[in-house]
Amino acid sequence: MKDFVHLHLHTEYSLLDGAINLDKLIKRAIELDYRSIAITDHGNLFGIIDFYDKCVKNGIKPIIGQEFYIVKDIEKDKNLSIKDDRNFHLLILAENDAGYKNLIKLSSEAYLKGFRYKPRIDYNLLKKHSKGLIGLSACRKGEIQNYILENKFKEALKTAEKYVEFFGKENFFLELMRVGMAEDQMIIENQLKIAEKLGIGYVATNDVYYLNRDDHEIHDVLLCLQTGTVLSDEKRLRFSSKEFYLKSKEEMNSLFKDIPESLENSLKISERCNLSIDTTGKNFKMPKISIPPDFENEKSYLEFLVNQGLEKKFKGNPPKEVVDRVKFEMDVIERMNYSGYFLIIYNLVKKARENNISVGPGRGSAAGSLVLYLLDVTKVNPLDYNLYFERFLNPDRVSMPDVDIDISDRDRDKLLNLLIEEYGSENVAQIAAFNNLKSRQVFTDVARVFGLPPSEVKNITKKLPADMSLEDGKKEIPNWKELTGGKEEYEKVLNLAIGLEKNKRHVSKHAAGIVITPGPITDFVPVWKQSSDDNGVVTQFEKNCIEKIGLVKIDVLGLTTLSVIEFTLDLLKEKNINLDLYSLPLDDKKTYELLRSGKTVGVFQLESAGMRDLLKRYKPTTFNDIINIIAFYRPGPLGPEQKESIIKRKNGKEEITYKHPKLEPILKETFGHPLFQEQVMQMANMLGGFTFAEADTLRKAMGKKDPTIMDRYMQKFVDGAKKEGLSEELAYEIFDIMAKFAGYGFNKSHATVYGLLSYFTGYLKSHYPNEYMCSVINAYISNIKDIVKYITEVKDMGIPILPPDINSSDFYVKVENDSLRLGMGIIKNVGENAVREIVNARKDGKFKDFMDFLLRVNTTTVNQKAIESLIKAGAFDSLKIGRDILFENLTQLLNIAQSKKKDEESGILNLFASSSDFNFEDDWKSKLVDQKRWDKETTLMYEREILGFYLSGHPIEKEREIYRSIVTASNEEIKEMSNDNLVTIMGIVTDFSKKKAKSGSYYANFKIFTLEGYLDCMIFSNKLEEYSKILVDDQKVVIEGRVSKSDKDIEVKVVVDKVYTLSRIKEMIDGIEISLSSESYKNGEFDELENLLKNFKGDRNLYFRVYKGEESLRIRSKKYKIKPSTQLFSKICDIFDIESVKYIFRR
Structure with missing residues (x-):
């Protein structure tokens, strides 16, 4: 049997094309006794260092190459359409270090000079960078094979001569492939004729895309992901054979027993390819640095x-x-x-x-x-x-x-x-x-390729643990068959997804x-x-x-955050306040009051709902507390009990204890519990006698769970700890605590510098709230969800928000007296050029009225669509003409303005200069048609359409009592919840979009605009039909659903279970509940309540919630029956307090 080396192989770095994971490749190569193997990905060298490193560590000789896209002349092909653009394939291997450098040059030039749909080289580039390279004619898409398939033997021969000219006779080989294609033999016969005529070599290859024959299905799915198609699509891109796998030497010998030299040449080429890449990371290539001439070095x-x-x-x-x-x-x-x-x-x-x-x-x-x-x-x-x-x-x-x-x-x-x-x-x-194909995402992707219903897929996917591989994750689901309804397709999807998991998906x-x-x-x-x-x-x-x-x-x-700080300091400078943040004392009373209140929306690292709750419970009083809180909040080794213990100890409600007195100086700042990686290093140093360098090595080994280093250091730690007076048992216990903690503990250095930014932003928000929140909004001006969140916060802070104004606004939000004035840049359809035109026109004085505006701005730059948007946003309100009137008359007014401009240009108006009966102002105003006025909800609807949020009110603002009673979590709290948490939300339906899945079923995406901003929602086919008449834009609804999160928690949606109209919710009011405190009985509140209820008798219930410690009991009153109303609810709130009163609903 002839020895053989695979020289044509596509890994996962042939993105969504090669299905070979590098780790699996190395393992399989060892199984098949390959002592050398090549990497030749399509159009790139993305994976060569990873490949080289893994090969060398496993005793396999790496051969570095690339399958290039090549044209004859890049310049001549520039103007071809994509259908005429013929990118042939050419395989190039690096024979030596000089060849490796040329391979890098060619791969780079393909992008820098030749990119057109694909990265391409041409004959000129190849000629320039051919030294030290070995060329192979590639697959059937290679130029020579292509001409053979087109029955153009002379062209094929001529092309081969060209490549011989570029590479040299000894350095160019024709690739012979037998991969189950009907034309394989015909191509080989012609290739052998060319080889004989030119006296050049030929080599057997297999164009490998996947590891095992059975993996052709994995590759088929991968091609569907690449092209956005499904398996049932008969016209999709697919390979017509199942032979593109890593064949054994025996299989290759069987295929090419009639051409043994082609096998021998694979080995000869492999033996010629010898290059050395230093991947130790120890030989640094330092850039040249300019130093002043007075210094020696x-x-x-x-x-x-x-x-x-x-x-x-x-x-x-x-x-x-x-x-x-x-x-x-x-x-x-x-x-x-x-x-x-x-x-x-x-x-x-x-x-x-x-x-x-x-x-x-x-x-x-x-x-x-x-x-x-x-x-x-x-x-x-x-x-x-x-x-x-x-x-x-x-x-x-x-x-x-x-x-x-x-x-x-x-x-x-x-x-x-x-x-x-x-x-x-x-x-x-x-x-x-x-980006890699991650567990949940790859499962969803493969299921889509199979055309399975999205609702089913989503339901299964969210049960898969996000932090585990699919193989391990499935074991965590005991009722897998029940979950998948026993459908065999899901078993197949899972197995194929496992085959693709962790492969590269995308480069950025x-x-x-x-x-x-x-x-x-x-x-x-x-x-x-x-x-x-x-x-x-x-x-x-x-x-x-x-x-x-x-x-x-x-x-x-x-x-x-740094942009926010910069914007804020610039605004303060305009008021002659020059603030040096690094000179601030770190014990500012007002800052810590803000932090303890939890009103930290917009404060760096401290604005999430969970963090705000933690601040209120932890009650920070020092900068060290901020450092602790940043680390404390992150997921890590501290369990709920330990976290609660730290909070109690911080506030003097629990004694601070240590496992040994020598731990006190290390753990005192974190109240007896380890929180930082640096504390692990301190323990190793102070208890185990480690140098800090050794301590860091131990920390890193513990983080990686490296047993060799940990075992070596464990005895050293125990021996050192015993010298410090610890028992052997306690030494082992502390070492175990360190080992558990080191991988998850927080980097204190990072927490400290980021804590400084948290302190600075807290300081600015507490001392200069207007300037700071103005800067926050401007920093996020292109993100409507963030704008809504921060504008809601500004309103909650009691800072008035003024609408965009044609005479006052610039592009960005600005501070105006004690208010924030929205900028025109926040308005849809009004770009920077339009705002610049308006501001420039305003330099000659404010606009006196609407016609003055139309006459002074260039209405090509500020076009009709932009003006309509300005009207809807309320930017002309200060001119004292209704939005509805301006909007309905705009076309006519633009025509009048255009006519006047033309008349002025032609000098016609000069004829009337002395005429007392010509009054242009009265003339244009007399032409206004007073159309049907917009009601409040129409005005609000247009505000949301143009601004992305409601400004002058909210359609459900007058239903705030119902909102507060029925909504179970704020928008921010929902974003922090885990999958499948049940929630109830209330708001306005917007951006409803019905879509058809590949499976043929329908689903819909939409948003709910709550009192706090947007929440993304999704409804699947099984519910869509039931609620399709309710879920329409601008409908007021209450939704019961479940939280659904993407792998990295980037995307959070509420998946709909039930939908109610607001009118239906009102019908479902069962009564009112009042939460009672111990003081309620003493202050005469019951007497007031009894007098009030005499005027609101009805058939609904009154409930009292009574607390005993942390437990509570709801009691239905037998004495009172009421008729719920906004008026009654408000008056009860006056007696007790708003947080103690809510509606109860019948489901």
């Missing part, structure tokens, strides 16, 4: 800057602990040769601030570095908060430090341009990120990652672009691979 310049920082921060008299820490950090930085990296970060932050880009106080573990604090990169002194340098940069591990930088979200592109100015456009790129730009190289980026890494007209160059490797090959990666994240 990067080290001396960094020392100078650090000493400068010591002088500035400590007035030239730093404490000994600061001096010692600086010496320690600088020694580590110098020993690890990272001075240049610290200077890059310093220079980046400095340049950002010099260019008015707002930079955050720090992010992540970098806040543990005193050197970065002295360089002004971070804004907290790590010694003040027990933050450790080793958590950021461990001297025992050789890995590039990782400084993440937050800047205002509107300035990220600006900062990228500054980096390009500094290092050159060829040396800077953003980093790729890959990483939200933060930027890479800087010492020379042109394509000397080190291939790049891509999202489209031919996109200026942003992105690496083809994701961030972990960038680190593995030693390139400098910086995470620069756009943070909206």
Whole structure:
């Protein structure tokens, strides 16, 4: 039997085309005794580092290649239509290091110069970058095979000659494939003729797309996902055979026993392909850094800057602990040769601030570095908060430090341009990120391909645990067959989804990652672009691979909160208030009062419903409390009992205890319970005798559940703890606590710097509420859901919201006296150009009336649609003509204005200049037709249509008593609930959209506009028919349903169970319930109630809810029967209080 190597193979990085997961590939290759294998994905090198690394670690020789799209001449093909655009395939392998570099160049140029529908190279590029490469003629879509199929042998021969010219006779091979296609033999016969004529080689390949023969179904599903089709679609893209799998050597020998040389050549090519990629992450390729000429090297310049920082921060008299820490950090930085990296970060932050880009106080573990604090990169002194340098940069591990930088979200592109100015456009790129097919999502995707009903699929999907693989998740569902109705299709869907799970689905730009190289980026890494007209160059490797090959990666994240702060400070400057947030004391009384009240909507990290509830219970009084709360709220190892214990201990309701007195200095700040990863490091250091570097290594091993390192360190910890006076039993117990906690504990460095932003935003909201909330709304002006949330908050704060106004508004919201004036930019159909035109026209004075407006603005820029929207939004209300009248007469008024403009241009009006009987103002007003007036609900409906929310009221505002009585959770609370939670909501139906699923059944998406804003809803076919007449836009409804969340909780919907009209809900009122406190009996409230009820006798019930401790009992009154009404409800609220009174409904 001849040995054989697969040279043509598509992995998961041939996105939604190759079905081979790399881990499974390596495992299968070992099973089949392949000692070498190639990766040749379509149009990219996305996966080569991941592939290379996994192969080397498993003793397999990796061969790096790509299947390219190629045309003869990119320039000539630019104007072809897509149907005429012929992109042939060509397989290229890197023979050596020089070939690898050329492969990178070609792959990059395909995107940068040749992208048209696909990334393409042409003959010129191939000729330029052919050194060190081996070319293979590819599949039946290869140029040579294509001409053979078209019976153009001469063209095929001529093309082969061209490729021989580019690669060289010894470096170009014809690919022979027997993959179950009818034309396979005919193609091979012609290929062998060409090979004989030109004296070139040929090689057997199998064009591998999936691992095992049975996996053809997985690949078929993948193609459906790629093309958006279903399996039942006969016209869909599909492979016509089941032979595109990783065949064994025996199978390939059987296929090509008549052409044994083709098998031998696969081995010869494999033996020729020898390249070495350093993926250790230890050989760093540092960008070239400019340092002032007075300094000998990067080290001396960094020392100078650090000493400068010591002088500035400590007035030239730093404490000994600061001096010692600086010496320690600088020694580590110098020993690890990272001075240049610290200077890059310093220079980046400095340049950002010099260019008015707002930079955050720090992010992540970098806040543990005193050197970065002295360089002004971070804004907290790590010694003040027990933050450790080793958590950021461990001297025992050789890995590039990782400084993440937050800047205002509107300035990220600006900062990228500054980096390009500094290092050159060829040396800077953003980093790729890959989305994987996740458990629930892939199950839903495969079910869609099978055309299964969405309602059924959703019901099954939400039962699958989001944090488990599908295989493990199914085991958690004991009634799987019952759940799927015993349908065999779901078993098949699950098995196919398991086969696809974790495969790559999509590539995009990483939200933060930027890479800087010492020379042109394509000397080190291939790049891509999202489209031919996109200026942003992105690496083809994701961030972990960038680190593995030693390139400098910086995470620069756009943070909206920094824009909010920046906007607020700018508004305060207009009032001559110059605020330096970093000079503020961290014990401001007003700020903590706000936090304890839980009124923190808009406050960084503290605005969710759950967080607001926690603030009210925790009652923060110090900055340390804010740090704790940020960590405390995150999911982690603390159970409900431990969390409740911390709250009680914080408020003096429970004694603070420790498992050993030596734990007190470590756990005192978190009331005896571990909360931070740094506390694990402290335990290892103070109890186990570890250095902080060793402690960080242990922390990391515990997080990864690495048994080898944990076992090695466990005995060291126990021995050290015994020396400190702990019993062996207690030492093991504490080690177990550390092990459980380390992977989930919060990074205190991150909590501290983010706590600072929470404090700043809380301070601004409590001291300058108008300016702050104005800035919050402007920062989210393009997101209507957020705008609604923040406008609702502004109203709750008692700040008046003024409508957009033609004479007062600009594009953005602004502070006007003690109110907020909405900007015209918030209005639908009114763009920036229209607002700019209005504001410019207003420079000559305010508009006196509507006609004055029409005459002074360019009505091409501010067109009729924009003016209609301005009217509906109330922007002309100050001109004292009704919205309805202006709207109905607009076309006529525009015509009058146009005529007057033309007359003025022609000079006709000059003839009447002295005529006393010509009065234009009276003339246009006399032509107004007083149409039927809009009622309140019509006015509100138009406001919502144009603004996205109700401004001058809310259609259900007068039903607030019913709303408060029947709604079971606020919008924010619903967003934090888990799947299947039952909720009742009330509001207005909007954006109702009925859709047909692939299965043929119907479903609908719509929104409910509650008193707090929008909630997304969904109703499936089994309920849709029943409620289709109720669920229409602008209908007032009450909905009972269940919470449904996507995998990452990004999308939250209420799936409808029942729908009631508001009129039906009123009929269902059974009575009124009053919650009684102990004081109710003493204050004479019952006497008042008895007198009141004499005037509201009826046949409905009165209930009393009586509390005893945390338990309560509802009692129906036998004495009183009432007639519920808004008036009665209001008067009862006057006697007791509004929170104690609600309606009770009969279901």
